Amino acid sequence: MRTLRVLGAAGAAALLTTSASTAAAAPSPPPPPRPQLTDAAVDRAVARLDADVAEKMRRTGVPGVAVAVVHDGEVVYLKGFGVRRTGESAAVDPDTVFQLASVSKPVSSTVVAGALADPGAWDEPLSASGSLPGFALKDPWVTSHVTPADLFSHRSGLPDHAGDLLEDLGYDRSYILDHLREEPLSPFRASYSYTNFGLTAAAEAVARDHGVSWQKLSEDTLFKPAGMTRTSTEFEAYAKAPDRAWGHVRNPDGTWSPRYVRDADAQTPAGGASSTARDMSRWLRLHLDAGKLDGKQVVPAEALARTYQPEIVSQAVTGRGTPQFYGLGWNVSYDDAGRLRLSHSGAFALGANSNVTMLPLERLGIVVLTNGAPVGLADAVALDFFDTAQYGKPTTDWMPLVAASYTQTFDAGRSDTDYARPPTAAKPARPSSAYTGTYDNPYYGRATVTAADDGALTLALGPKPLRFPLTHYDGDTFSFETTGENAVGRTGVFFSDGTFRVEYLDENHLGTFTRQ
Numbered sequence: 001m002r003t004l005r006v007l008g009a010a011g012a013a014a015l016l017t018t019s020a021s022t023a024a025a026a027p028s029p030p031p032p033p034r035p036q037l038t039d040a041a042v043d044r045a046v047a048r049l050d051a052d053v054a055e056k057m058r059r060t061g062v063p064g065v066a067v068a069v070v071h072d073g074e075v076v077y078l079k080g081f082g083v084r085r086t087g088e089s090a091a092v093d094p095d096t097v098f099q100l101a102s103v104s105k106p107v108s109s110t111v112v113a114g115a116l117a118d119p120g121a122w123d124e125p126l127s128a129s130g131s132l133p134g135f136a137l138k139d140p141w142v143t144s145h146v147t148p149a150d151l152f153s154h155r156s157g158l159p160d161h162a163g164d165l166l167e168d169l170g171y172d173r174s175y176i177l178d179h180l181r182e183e184p185l186s187p188f189r190a191s192y193s194y195t196n197f198g199l200t201a202a203a204e205a206v207a208r209d210h211g212v213s214w215q216k217l218s219e220d221t222l223f224k225p226a227g228m229t230r231t232s233t234e235f236e237a238y239a240k241a242p243d244r245a246w247g248h249v250r251n252p253d254g255t256w257s258p259r260y261v262r263d264a265d266a267q268t269p270a271g272g273a274s275s276t277a278r279d280m281s282r283w284l285r286l287h288l289d290a291g292k293l294d295g296k297q298v299v300p301a302e303a304l305a306r307t308y309q310p311e312i313v314s315q316a317v318t319g320r321g322t323p324q325f326y327g328l329g330w331n332v333s334y335d336d337a338g339r340l341r342l343s344h345s346g347a348f349a350l351g352a353n354s355n356v357t358m359l360p361l362e363r364l365g366i367v368v369l370t371n372g373a374p375v376g377l378a379d380a381v382a383l384d385f386f387d388t389a390q391y392g393k394p395t396t397d398w399m400p401l402v403a404a405s406y407t408q409t410f411d412a413g414r415s416d417t418d419y420a421r422p423p424t425a426a427k428p429a430r431p432s433s434a435y436t437g438t439y440d441n442p443y444y445g446r447a448t449v450t451a452a453d454d455g456a457l458t459l460a461l462g463p464k465p466l467r468f469p470l471t472h473y474d475g476d477t478f479s480f481e482t483t484g485e486n487a488v489g490r491t492g493v494f495f496s497d498g499t500f501r502v503e504y505l506d507e508n509h510l511g512t513f514t515r516q
Contacts, residue, residue, distance in 0.1 A: 033338035037362045037389050039072075045389035046077050052384055053081050056399060062353075062372035063256050064092040064245050066277035067381065069366045070284040078277055084371065085246040085258055094278040097230055097241040098369040099262065101346025103354045104233075104273035105199060107222075107283065109152055109307045109329030112206050114221040114299040119306035122149040122328065126201070131208035135201060136181040142188050143181075151202035152328040153311035154194050157185035159508050161486070163197030163267075168484030169444065169462035173266045177201050182443040184508055192312045192326060196270035199329070203269030214269055225298045226286055228279040235263045238274035245371035247351020256372055260350040262485060271346070277369055280356070284365040287342075287358060308332060308342060308360070343382070347374040349410055350485055357382040364389065374410075376402035411488075413504055419471070419479035419490040427475035432457060435476075435495050439513035444505060447513050459493065461502075 046069055053065055063086050069077035080092035100107065116122060126132060127144045136143045142157060150156045162183045163176040171179075176197050186193065207214040215233045223231050230241070238244055239261075246258040264272035275283075282293060291299035310325030310332045318324050318333070325332040331343045339361045346354035351371065355378040358365035366385050368378040380398040387394045429435075432451035439447045448460045449470075457470040459480060468480035476495040482488050482504055491504040498515040505511035 030338075033361060035362050036337060036339075037359075037364065041389050041392075042071050042076070042362075042364060044392065045385050046071075048388050049077055049381075049385065050079070053381055056377045056380060057082060059399065060372070060375045060377050061250065061254055061256055062370050062375065062377050063248050064096070064371040065377065065381075066092055066094060066096055066098065066245075066369045067366065068094070068277040068281035068284065069364075069385070070281055070288055071362075071364045073285060073289055073363065075281045075285070078281055080277065084243065086248060086256055090243070092245060092371075093243070095230060095243060095276050097238055097244040097274050097276055098354065098371060099238060099245075099247065099264070099346075099348060099352040100273045100275055100354050100369070101264075101271050101348045101352045102196075103344050103346040103356050103367075104269065104271050105152075105329040106307070106342075106344050106356065107231075107273050107275075107329075108199070108203050108218075108269040109327075110283070110287070110299060110304070111218045111222045112148065112152070112203060112328075113303040113307050115206055115210060115217055116148075117300055117303055119303050122152075122306060123147050126151075126205045129205065129209050131205045132177070132201060134178055135205075138181055138183060138185050139188070142185060145188070148202040148206060149311060149328060150189060151195075151198040153326050154192050154198065154314070155189050155312040155326075156195070156198050157188045157191060158183055158193060158195045158198045159186065160193040160195065162193075162195045162508075164486050165505055166444070167197075167264075167266045168486050169466060170464045171266070171445070171462065173197075173200065173204070175445075175463070176266060177204070179443055182510060189312070192314045196267040199270045200267045218273075222283075222298070225296070226282050226293055228275065228282055231273065231275040231279045233268045233273050235265045235268075235272060235274075239263075241274070244274075245369070247348060247373075248371055249349075249351050249373045250375065258351070262348045262350040262352065264348075271348075275369075277367065280367040280369070284356070284358065284367060288360060288363045288365055308340060345374075345379055347406060347409075348485060349373055349487070353378045355379045355382045357386060359386070374403075374406040376400065376406065413486070413488040413507065415488070415491055415503055417473075417492060419473050419492060422473050426473065429472050429478075430476065431455075435500070438516045439500065440516050441510070441513045443510040444513070449500070 064082040066080045078094045082092050084090045125145050125147055146156050166176045207217045218233050248256040248258050250256050286293045286298055290301040291304045307328040309327055312326050313323055314326040315324040333341045343357040351373050353370045353374040356367045366382050368381045370378050376399045379402040383398040384394040432455045436449050436451050450458050459468045459470055470478040470480055473479050478493045479490045482491050488504050494501045499512055501512045
């Protein structure tokens with residue numbers, strides 16, 4: 001990670017002045033940032049929301065949206081748009097339950113802040129309490145020193161999205177946390193990699209330290225005291241909600257269908273919470289009033305403020321030319337006026353997108369919930385809103401920029417090989433007996449390859465297991481269509497001397513299975 005040094009024109013001038021005379025007094029620090037937004041400016045941004053959301057829904061076809069805005073301790077906007085499920089007439093309203101996806105992370109850091117109370121407790125090693133017996137990372141020294149702060153800020157050294165593919169294969173939280181020790185590590189506290197199950201491990205440890213489940217800790221620490229009556233960390237609560245927003249994906253013809261159901265219980269502190277625009281407006285009010293809500297201190301102010309502090313550089317240079325940091329469950333940045341900006345997005349490829357953005361100094365925040373796979377709508381509504389409050393109008397068309405970013409993220413694991421088009425001089429496969437059998441892998445577990453009467457091969461992976469018909473490509477190379485939240489289209493399977501390697505499972509060199 002490069003060391004960042006920022007020295008603007010004013011800083012350079014001050015440096016020259018003090019160098020000219022060692023006797024001169026040290027320059028005064030710059031004044032702290034001051035609020036800039038008037039009530040009228042916020043009102044102007046709020047007044048634009050109806051048309052902005054409607055226009056973005058028209059452009060994308062996203063079926064349902066709910067939005068809440070809080071300013072100066074008041075909910076100044078709370079509204080639902082569209083339908084909960086295509087093909088049905090039930091409308092989205094402020095009490096419709098949406099999956100939050102990764103907006104669960106700042107909700108979870110709020111829970112931990114309330115549960116730990118002492119901000120310094122974030123820095124106590126998980127190993128000290130022994131609340132996660134058997135939990136380990138590949139390096140014993142890192143295992144003995146890693147803290148909740150390290151895991152909530154994605155600086156533990158675990159690789160990007162470690163454990164997510166295990167979840168797609170059907171493994172539960174216990175199995176996944178127990179197998180993070182197989183993952184290679186990058187430099188501890190010096191590298192940023194976004195990891196759902198690292199954060200989940202920290203949250204689970206805090207809950208066990210309190211002798212309760214994560215849902216119980218969340219209820220007792222945040223949901224009940226804050227009056228968030230329709231918020232849960234359990235998929236069952238979302239699935240049984242009579243007014244839930246179903247997740248949708250976009251079809252090739254541009255329409256949207258509720259084809260998948262995303263159960264994120266395995267990583268619930270990182271991505272499994274569900275809530276409503278009304279409940280999230282109460283959560284925003286709490287954050288924008290230093291942990292207070294309706295006159296009651298729900299979360300200690302100092303503990304909450306700790307979650308806003310930068311813990312690691314997540315992006316050295318953003319589009320604005322400034323760095324972005326990650327705090328404890330929050331994206332943390334500072335605008336040109338020096339104001340703290342907190343945000344987080346949530347994205348399920350299987351059908352949800354959300355965004356929360358706050359300017360604490362302005363006591364202004366917005367949350368946008370949608371029931372469609374990420375196409376940029378949730379983030380663009382929030383970006384447009386803050387642009388309008390600051391500048392009177394959006395500074396750019398954010399939708400295609402954000403959509404392109406999501407597309408790049410979701411396409412990152414796709415193979416460079418088009419397995420649907422075998423080479424014209426493809427070599428034939430060997431007899432099916434050369435491939436069939438039981439295989440094992442220390443990370444992904446047991447796998448079997450079986451052959452039908454006609455010789456067609458099927459690969460079985462995961463605890464259930466999931467079955468993937470193999471299509472021959474060339475020689476000992478086959479392919480199958482991936483499924484789940486992290487699906488990447490067709491991926492290769494390469495057989496060789498009693499082993500096979502699955503391409504999309506092998507990013508961290510963990511994807512080779514050995515015949516037993």
